[in-house]
Amino acid sequence: MSTSTTNEDLDKAIDLWISNKKYEELLDLWVKGMSMDWNRLYPGIKPHRVSLPTYPFAKERYWVPENKIQSETNPISSQNKAQLDDLLYEQLIDQVLEDSITIDVAVRKVKEFMEVGNGI
Structure with missing residues (x-):
């Protein structure tokens, strides 16, 4: 089996997983090192980025001694x-x-x- 056939089969599987919302399989491949085009999850309007605190669980205290x-x-x-x-x-x-x-x-x-x- 050639590399291009394998890539095509994998692309078909990824498209099927996305359409069936089986994101665990996608994440499993991503964790194992496969690069993902996450834009494929959003065929229409893409969600906006949300700004979050950089470290919300800091243990510093700011009370008067x-x-x-x-x-x-x-x-x-x-x-x-x-x-x-x-x-x-x-x-x-x-x-x-x-x-x-x-x-x-x-x-x-x-x-x-x-x-x-x-x-x-």
């Missing part, structure tokens, strides 16, 4: 208390998202905080 907030909160006003409450909740949420504590532990800490009226 705790010691700075504590030094600014003497004496504790209701506004400063609200800021401390917000900071506590933000820290608990961050800890849950980072998997350093479970949701159950975070809920227990919030309940303790509400009962005592102090930070954790």
Whole structure:
């Protein structure tokens, strides 16, 4: 069998997969190193590119350091208390998202905080 016949057969198979929406087969060939003309998936109007964040899962934090907030909160006003409450909740949420504590532990800490009226 010649290379041109093999290419023609493969092109027919690809066209059949595209028409039957069997994209897994196309992806399998692409992963194995075959170059694909992805424009064949869109015979009519092609979709537009969408701009996405370059790295949406960065772990950087942008909160005010705790010691700075504590030094600014003497004496504790209701506004400063609200800021401390917000900071506590933000820290608990961050800890849950980072998997350093479970949701159950975070809920227990919030309940303790509400009962005592102090930070954790």
